[in-house]
Amino acid sequence: SHETIFRHIEAGRIDGLRIDHIDGLADPLGYARALQAAIGPGFYVVVEKILEPGERLRPWPVAGTTGYDVLNQLDGILVDQGKRAEIRKLYESRTQFDEPYKFMLRAAKAEILEISFASELEVMTSDLKAVADADRRTRDFSVNAIRRALIEIIARFPTYRSYLPGDLDESDVEDEDIRLIETAVKKAKRWSALPDRSVHDFAADAMLGRIDVTGPGRPDPEVILRFRRRFQQLTGPVMAKSLEDTLFYRFAELLALNEVGGDPGEYGLDAEHFHALQAARARDWPNAMITTATHDTKRGEDARSRLLALSEIPQDWAIAWDTWTNLAQPHLTVIDKEPVPDANDQWMFLQAILGAWPLELLEADDPAAIEDFRNRLDAYAEKALRESKRRSSWVNVDEEYEGAVHTLFGGLIAPGS
Template sequence: AVRETIACFPVYRTYLEPGKPVSPEDRAVIERAVAAAKRRNPAIEESVFNFLRDLLLFRFPENLDEEQRAAHAQFVLKFQQFTGPIMAKGVEDTVFYIYNRLAALNEVGGEPHFFGLSVEAFHQRNLQRQRDWPDSLVATSTHDTKRSEDVRARMLAISEIPQLWGRSLQKWRTANRRFKKQIDEAEAPDADEEYLLYQTLLGAWPINVDGVPAASVSTEFVSRIQGYMAKALKEAKLNTSWIQPNENWDNAMGDFVARILEESPRNKFLPAFLPVAEEIARLGAINSLAQITIKFTAPGVPDVYQGTELWDDSLVDPDNRRPVDYARRRKMLKEVEHVPPSDLMRCWANGRIGGAFADCAIGFVRRHQDRAIVVMVPRLSSRVGFPPVGESWQDTHANLASGPCGLHDVFSDRELRAENSQLKLSEAMLQLPFAVFTNS
């Protein structure tokens, strides 16, 4: 019963303390887990689950002495310490490598079935965060994330081009099927593993300084992808695992990666892949810029993980713990100090910049005493065009009825005015696909 209840836990852990009331949240978690365990195990006596439920809620039998009560309480505390690692290993380090519908959603603390928020819900979450947790951390990449924020931003862009993705997937699978191997009457890699691989390649593919995907990749990149897929397959525990490695399957996956990335006139995959990689890189760049603009202006304390000062194509550890070239970053920061925004946008791919489309933008105003900032970023930018700046926005505008009329552009040093409390996005995002204004 203990094992089955832990398997049904919907969160990492509860936070019960002896001598203190059980919170409604913790009570709901325990009752939900026990109820689910009962349903899944009709052969186990129901009274056993009821006893465990009462024990976990500190509802001990009245005839217990102090020593026995202390022992029961100790069990609850140990139980709470145990559920977290089980959840992490069972969900993050297993299911998140199996359920690959859109792998960017398979993130630590994430919900793969949850495809995002409406704009209204986004604003409500920010208001709640400002009210309840104004000093909490806003992190987009850490040592523990499954892939970097920029890789996720690219992979999420797949959701904006579903028809192109579907057609391309069929072409790629057809072109690469000859590189698969038969192992125990099964194709290696299997369809799900191959599906994850293509998403990963789109997310991490190298982009030249002119914004065009690299026509070929280095042996280092091939090794990184092979290493990532080797870990992904072992974590999934379907065809191989850390405890029972299937060497033939592991080798087949590594060979498959090497063959499809090989620069050769006979390679039909790369010519079909690169145009899609270019489109994804553009959309992903806009997603990344919007994300980092919000991160630094929304409620909370922004956190910048090592290496993410520039475009970061890191995957899961140990890939995201490679040495960071800080000398290069210092040099680029010095070079960019006096470069106008229009020049930065022309060389977006080198990582120097961190009405008609009313549903393709997010904006908000934040105030502190007599100071205010206005933030605007694009969303679903594939509908607007690349880059989503200037006249691409047509007549789209922001209503600043509660915001300042005189605006100073933080990035371009321009002065703007909101006429009739409206600000045209074609002016706000004239040169860059994001905007932050202060009241002038």
């Protein structure tokens, strides 16, 4: 495939490349360098790299990111931060969904790690156990303790991944990677249920090249490097699956902020911070992409703009919610003595309806357009419910609960409703 791309570049048919999922590579920097060596230097290349708040793109030989960072900054400046407390109080009081966002993210990461990435976790645990067994001071660490420590560290890893070198020379490790790993380990130890928390430090030592591999009876350096590589290639998918494909369908305080590369816990940014970010971008990555929607975004610009406006009008939003609940009540289904869908799902669905409501239906009822919109909502709800994994999932479909949602839409999204 690379040969085909290079051939088209040489023929002048391709002017730039977008590298998807670069964090999934064992050596993103090495790949970027090899790519420029083959087609450059200076060929226009952008990378799909999700930057968490405060994270900067590493100095790779690329033009910058594909722009998800800018997308969320543009959305963030449109959020009325001064009314966050009102929105939060409204959300929690109406839905009883009051767990802190960061807690829910950690829980989702641990859940996804043990369910969706169980085999990757076991292989990584096996590698670290082999390293531990080579030293009398660490050979008593059990498989279960190592597995639990890795889950706790990954659940608290603050970014998609680190970028450790391909050797075990501690001096080659960048300060940023030391900070990322040590911070995650410190937080994991603080809240760990393990009686011996030195296993967390041992995992950090393996990642940061602090384990002595010289002399007979010492750990195999190739096993340590393999563990490090697997750790770095696992944290990104765990973050993506836990956040974008799970928590974004559970936590629905202000749905416009549940966007690729976004952090709903940040709840927007002020003008001073926004301008500082743009100045840094112009200085460091002047040729990076500016993106407002892609094939991966959850919503288009117009839908997000509508929903961002809710941050400015919490009182009107409260009235709209109360109106919705009154209208929805006759169309709810009772399952196990509880009306469904539950309030949190309804909160999410109401925002989805507001964001996507067709303009032509603001003027008059059009039965065909209404049916089309309801079908779109049914498809969205199916995906949202199964991705959230609260009441249904792709593996264990709850047809009764999903049917209750379709019944609700059938009663409310109808001509004359």
